[in-house]
Amino acid sequence: MDFVRTVCDKAAGEMCPVWPGQPMSAHRGVEDPAAVKGSDETIQRAFNDRFIVLNRRIALLSVLPIHKLDKHALKNELTGIGRVSA
Template sequence: MSKTHMNVLFICTGNSARSIIAEALMNQLGGGRFRAYSAGSQPAGFVNPKAMELLERNRFRTGELRSKNWDEFAAPDAPQMDFVLTVCDKAAGEVCPVWPGQPMSAHWGVEDPAGATGTPEQINKAFHDAFMVLQRRIALFLNLPFEKLEKLSLLKELQSIGKVTAE
């Protein structure tokens, strides 16, 4: 993994909130070392307005964010992924396409804020909580000593990060 940057694909079913937030976080916090993408098995076809609002409020770039099908990243001309991370339990259980290059994969389940109900404050809190969990996990990911870890050790670290909460 001595390339100039590593590619990371975040997957959830609808690709409207969690994976979109993760893509924006990784692209901005990764400092050019990582290029993040997101996709869904059954994409909603739009980015959740609450996710966009949260990212923009926190000064994350949103111009390139769009809901897309994961087949886009299994195509022969797609960027080769180094990591594929599922952020919803439903996508983790689905049969994924075969990713070119056999990227390392792990499950980082996050509660779906797009499914939140209740008052506007409760819905905003659900988006904030998902953002915080993903931000914490991505920060841990970015601090891994990739060049020093063997593949099995790296996989264990990725799986371990998937269990971290925002606290």
């Protein structure tokens, strides 16, 4: 693994496990949509919003020229992707 990205807000305070090969790791959470209270429409909107955020982050990650970036540049790109929101 080159890097590990965690996304659960509740896990942010927990210790990350040791990953094989000591990959770069970063955390950029999204609120847990299962914790949202309200009408069915409100809950569905929460799930949709989180899906959009994660989908955008994955799309950006998938086009990164990882093999052309040094470790510092890759960490910066991953941090930037983690800031993408809906």
